[in-house]
Amino acid sequence: MPAGEFDALLVVSFGGPEGPADVWPFLRNVTAGRNVPEARLAVVAEQYRMFGGRSPLNDQNRALVAALREQLPDLPVYWGNRNWAPYLTDTVAELAAAGVRRVACFVTSAFPSYSGCRQYREDLAGALAALPADVPVPELVPLRLFFDHPGFVEPMVDHSVAAIAQLPEPARADAPLLFTAHSLPLSQARASGPHGHAYPRQLRTVAELVVAGVERRTGVRHPFEIVYCSRSGPPSVPWLDPDVGDRLVELAGQGAAGAVMVPLGFVSDHMEVIHDLDVVATGRARDHGLAVTRASTVGTDRRFVAMVGELLAERADPRAPQRSLSAFGPWPDVCPPGCCQPASRTRPGASAGEQVGGRPEPAILIGDDATSSATPAGDTRPLRTGRGQGQR
Numbered sequence: 001m002p003a004g005e006f007d008a009l010l011v012v013s014f015g016g017p018e019g020p021a022d023v024w025p026f027l028r029n030v031t032a033g034r035n036v037p038e039a040r041l042a043v044v045a046e047q048y049r050m051f052g053g054r055s056p057l058n059d060q061n062r063a064l065v066a067a068l069r070e071q072l073p074d075l076p077v078y079w080g081n082r083n084w085a086p087y088l089t090d091t092v093a094e095l096a097a098a099g100v101r102r103v104a105c106f107v108t109s110a111f112p113s114y115s116g117c118r119q120y121r122e123d124l125a126g127a128l129a130a131l132p133a134d135v136p137v138p139e140l141v142p143l144r145l146f147f148d149h150p151g152f153v154e155p156m157v158d159h160s161v162a163a164i165a166q167l168p169e170p171a172r173a174d175a176p177l178l179f180t181a182h183s184l185p186l187s188q189a190r191a192s193g194p195h196g197h198a199y200p201r202q203l204r205t206v207a208e209l210v211v212a213g214v215e216r217r218t219g220v221r222h223p224f225e226i227v228y229c230s231r232s233g234p235p236s237v238p239w240l241d242p243d244v245g246d247r248l249v250e251l252a253g254q255g256a257a258g259a260v261m262v263p264l265g266f267v268s269d270h271m272e273v274i275h276d277l278d279v280v281a282t283g284r285a286r287d288h289g290l291a292v293t294r295a296s297t298v299g300t301d302r303r304f305v306a307m308v309g310e311l312l313a314e315r316a317d318p319r320a321p322q323r324s325l326s327a328f329g330p331w332p333d334v335c336p337p338g339c340c341q342p343a344s345r346t347r348p349g350a351s352a353g354e355q356v357g358g359r360p361e362p363a364i365l366i367g368d369d370a371t372s373s374a375t376p377a378g379d380t381r382p383l384r385t386g387r388g389q390g391q392r
């Protein structure tokens with residue numbers, strides 16, 4: 001296998017419960033070691049119960065995997081989650097046992113944050129560290145974040161145009177577009193990206209791209225704003241706001257006739273979308289006489305599926321073009337030092353030369369301090385710092 005090529009693709013996602021008995025164990029997995037009040041978990045458990053205890057997320061990932069297998073017929077496509085079966089540790093063990101050596105990892109999260117980026121890289125590092133000692137350690141190569149890739153932005157333009165068209169005629173032309181994303185504790189939002197604040201800034205930048213795309217299609221430049229959903233954590237901890245529902249109620253109070261929610265921060269219509277937006281926020285808007293529609297997420301749009309193939313090809317071949325629509329430019333392949341590292345999440349254990357299971361923790365995954373854990377003690381050079389690196 002020539003340097004740079006991949007012999008498998010791994011889809012890395014969040015995971016969701018698939019039946020009532022899964023809900024509590026899933027919630028415990030998600031919030032292990034986190035400051036989420038028990039009362040909040042009970043509310044969320046009840047939300048899952050409303051939907052039969054089953055999140056649509058895993059089926060949506062199965063559909064994505066199926067579409068990727070069609071897109072990339074020569075490449076085995078694996079799938080693993082952080083919080084529910086198939087767990088990343090099991091999938092990585094499976095692909096390692098199958099002799100896979102170099103794996104491109106596609107994380108189903110577009111924007112940088114601890115939860116959406118760095119934590120997945122830590123999960124991958126953990127999965128490698130958990131491999132039995134007699135199994136060859138595969139190289140796991142996360143593909144870059146895709147927030148400003150046309151394969152993500154263009155379907156969101158189409159879906160926004162469609163959602164605007166679903167509003168009653170008189171509400172359409174000046175309807176604000178409310179771009180929604182998962183709220184984060186302010187500490188996480190501040191620490192996102194290499195210089196901080198990347199999460200809210202990139203949401204705004206990509207929202208501008210979508211608004212401009214909608215204008216090209218319809219001739220109307222809609223007002224827009226960034227709003228957040230699915231806040232958790234104790235009330236004493238500040239999170240990104242405004243909340244989408246609060247904002248819809250305010251808009252109604254200001255006499256708006258309609259609004260459109262565009263869930264930019266998610267790539268499939270999972271629980272946070274079909275519950276937090278479609279049930280809660282939509283219900284509150286309607287109670288206040290505001291017409292509201294919601295754009296679909298990218299799901300398995302063919303451009304989004306093709307994008308994964310592009311990200312893989314560009315990572316395998318440093319001469320391949322890297323498409324990106326924003327002034328941020330293509331996100332780096334390897335996260336810069338400190339990227340998405342909130343102070344509260346520093347793992348003192350992941351320092352240079354750390355031994356896990358009797359051998360050096362394999363890495364490349366995070367690109368900075370945790371990466372250096374794979375290098376000999378005292379040598380803090382990242383194993384792989386840029387594009388097109390050779391093999392381990």
Ligand SMILES: CC1=C(CCC(=O)O)c2cc3nc(cc4[nH]c(cc5[nH]c(cc1n2)c(C)c5CCC(=O)O)c(CCC(=O)O)c4C)C(CCC(=O)O)=C3C
Nearest residue numbers: 014016030034044055056057109115116182232270271272
């Ligand atoms: C940035 C981000 C994404 C987007 C990036 C990505 O996709 O990764 C995301 C996705 C998701 N979040 C999900 C579900 C949950 N998230 C929770 C809790 C939290 N999320 C956070 C952030 C994010 N979450 C944070 C900072 C917390 C607080 C606890 C902590 O610091 O970690 C909780 C606990 C209960 C609650 O408090 O809500 C649940 C149940 C599901 C599955 C939906 C389904 O089942 O269909 C998905 C895709």
Ligand SMILES: [Fe+2]
Nearest residue numbers: 115182230272
């Ligand atoms: Fe979440």
